[in-house]
Amino acid sequence: MTQEDQDVILTCTKHPNRETLICCNRCDQPICLDCAVSTPTGYRCKDCVKEQQKRFNSSLSRDYLIAAPAAFLLGAIGSFLLYQLNFSSLITAILLGIGLGTVIVRLVRYLTGKRRSKTLNKLTATAAGLGGAVPILRYLLIFFKMLFTGNYGVMIGYSISVGWGVLYIVILCSTILTNMRGFSIQKR
Ligand SMILES: [Zn+2]
Ligand SMILES: [Zn+2]
Secondary structure, three states: OOHHHHHOOEOOOOOOEEOOEEEEOOOOEEEEOOEEEEEEOOOEEEHHHHHHHHHOOOOOHHHHHHHHHHHHHHHHHHHHHHOOOOOOOHHHHHHHHHHHHHHHHHHHHHOOOOOOOOOHHHHHHHHHHHHHHHHHHHHHHHHHHHHHOOOOOOHHHHHHHHHHHHHHHHHHHHEEEEEHHHHHHHOO
């Protein structure tokens, strides 16, 4: 192939019968529109994108072992505080969810040496959610006891308490997931 041919007709590396004008901006291979992945820095071939994603998954197995209990513990502390600070539960649930979520993300980032992976994000959020559910279990148990003894008036009070706990967990988990995802985009 002469230099001129290369300039005039480029064909996709994976589909030699398809002409294309796009080249991967990392490895410079010509790629057709089906093979091109649009990234914030331009078109890339699928191989390069895959390789890039591998670098995103830098978490080591010990990171999971550290992150999960830390998130679980802090999630539980937040939920415990929610039931101790018994004023204006709606605001307390929101503030604690956002606050503890932010603290957990920072702590996990610190403990894991800023390594990252999608699994770590999900694991941290799940562990925090489970931790947050521990103090609620007590209320759920009482709730079911009331259900069987027919003490319905008190039951409503307890179901509201459980509701605040669930709200706290939802906000906690979404704060963690949003913040951790934000990190991976920033540090491309
Ligand atoms: Zn490439
Ligand atoms: Zn192609």
